Amino acid sequence: MWNTLLPLLLLTGSNVFMTFAWYGHLKFTDRPLWLVILASWGIAFFECCLQVPANRYGFAVYNPAQLKAIQEIITLAVFAVFSVVYLGAAIRWNHLVGFALIVAAAFFIFKE
Structure with a gap:
């Protein structure tokens, strides 16, 4: 279980x-x-320090398409919270x- 959970935590x-x-x-x-730009690059360094191990460990459990689907879903969840809490932007029904x-696309990627 830990080997399936660790990549998700690192990706988050x-x-x-x-x-x-x-x-x-x-x-x-x-x-x-x-x-x-410099500040963003500095922050992105720490992102890479988590992203690379997440994909390395995740590749032992998930195929590349599954890893990318997981990444996109986590990205959307994190962005939605960030957008509302930090930027004060509303998430609307169409979003x-x-x-x-x-x-739904990820569902099909994980379907055997």
Whole structure:
């Protein structure tokens, strides 16, 4: 069980870092672009430190398509929380429908 759970935990952690790297600077539009690029790269380093082991360990349990599907679903979940809590943006019904369709796609990827 641990070998199936560890990649999910690492992917979740990496997505938290990556979401902040990609979107966290939107609250700081008064900062110079070069500065937020450097800050984003610094945050992305920690994302990579979790993402690479997640895929390495995950590859022992999941095939590449499954790993990518897991990654996308975790990304959407982390982004939805981040968008509402950190950026104060609403998640609307059409966003939820789009997210649900991506989850449906993952269902088919995992189907034997």
